[in-house]
Amino acid sequence: MPELPEVETTRQGIAPHIENKHITNITINNGRLRWPVPADLPELLEGKPLLNVSRRAKYLLFEFEHGTVIAHLGMSGSMRIVSAGTVFKKHDHIDWQFDNGQCLRYHDPRRFGCMLWTPDAPEQHTLIKNLGPEPLHDTFDGKHLHQKSRTRSIAVKPFIMNSAVVVGVGNIYASEALYAAGIRPTRSAKCITLQQYCVLAEEIKRILEKSIAQGGTTLRDFVNSDGQPGYFAQKLSVYGRKGETCNACNSTIKHIVQAQRASYYCPTCQTG
DNA sequence: ATCGCCTCCTGCGCGC
DNA sequence: TGCGCGCAGGAGGCGA
Numbered sequence: 001m002p003e004l005p006e007v008e009t010t011r012q013g014i015a016p017h018i019e020n021k022h023i024t025n026i027t028i029n030n031g032r033l034r035w036p037v038p039a040d041l042p043e044l045l046e047g048k049p050l051l052n053v054s055r056r057a058k059y060l061l062f063e064f065e066h067g068t069v070i071a072h073l074g075m076s077g078s079m080r081i082v083s084a085g086t087v088f089k090k091h092d093h094i095d096w097q098f099d100n101g102q103c104l105r106y107h108d109p110r111r112f113g114c115m116l117w118t119p120d121a122p123e124q125h126t127l128i129k130n131l132g133p134e135p136l137h138d139t140f141d142g143k144h145l146h147q148k149s150r151t152r153s154i155a156v157k158p159f160i161m162n163s164a165v166v167v168g169v170g171n172i173y174a175s176e177a178l179y180a181a182g183i184r185p186t187r188s189a190k191c192i193t194l195q196q197y198c199v200l201a202e203e204i205k206r207i208l209e210k211s212i213a214q215g216g217t218t219l220r221d222f223v224n225s226d227g228q229p230g231y232f233a234q235k236l237s238v239y240g241r242k243g244e245t246c247n248a249c250n251s252t253i254k255h256i257v258q259a260q261r262a263s264y265y266c267p268t269c270q271t272g
Numbered sequence: 273a274t275c276g277c278c279t280c281c282t283g284c285g286c287g288c
Numbered sequence: 289t290g291c292g293c294g295c296a297g298g299a300g301g302c303g304a
Contacts, residue, residue, distance in 0.1 A: 002297065002298085003297055003298095006297080032281095034280070034281095034298095034299090034300085058298075058299095072298080072299090073298090074280095074281090074297095074298060074299085075281090075282095075296070075297060075298055075299095076281085076282075076283085076296085076297085076298095091282080108281095109281080109282050109283065110280085110281045110282050110283080110296090110298095111280075111281050111282080112280065112281065112298060112299080113298090127299095127300085151273080151274080152274075152275095153274080153275080154274080154275065154276090158275095158276095161298095161299095163298095163299075170297060170298075171296090171297060171298080172297060173297095239297095259275095259276075259277085260276090260277075260278085261296095261297095261298095262295085262296085274304105275303105275304085276302105276303095276304090277301105277302085277303090277304105278300105278301085278302080278303105279299100279300090279301085279302095280298105280299100280300095282296100283295105283296090284294105284295090284296085285293105285294095285295090285296105286292105286293085286294085286295100287291105287292095287293090288290105288291090288292090288293105
């Protein structure tokens, strides 16, 4: 499920229910995630107020006065607010119960996600410290991509998906942004011009912002229904459209595999 | 430093 | 209806 817009939608959906509330109880139903959930998480957090929920890349950061929980949703993870006492279903891993009767529930069938604790500043954590800029921040632009790519022979699509280059560009939006910028995903990163990277950076920002705004429209449902965000309602130009026709030129959308990930592009519109 | 490949895991849709 | 197969929105870690 989660690309950056889904993670941000999750953050916006859960934060108002749990920020500045005290944790009364933590239940680790199944702590086997990508890395084991620390067994002492209950004693670390019970009785403590959750100060803030923030986000860095696709990591959700739950800030307490004595440290931070770093959580990732992996490929299939989700977090929702449920009422205290809601029975666990399959793949519900962890509950944080708060003193207002709300409960933050972590669900992850494939268990590629994580929930870790650090007593230090989260930006110093090994998972965080080498990350590139946030795509929606002013420090990310075409100049940045151009400068980072000069020695890189790798194809531009896996290049922009590398979190050391820029965070939050997942497999779907990498294909979508390259389509919008008219750039072939197989083109070597160092061969893309500054001008092309400026267009690409702007398209990455535009697509992520639009997607976050759409996620926001499902925010109300997010809390009380089955937790399905508006992912599938989004209009995608190329992703998953192998064999279908390009909206702009009627050419047939191509599907290839790059770095073990599916890529989609229009052979006519993406010649840059 | 850079790159390609492998891995973790479950669920689903497809073809037979 | 059942089964086997391939594929899935992430990303750390490895060897070369």
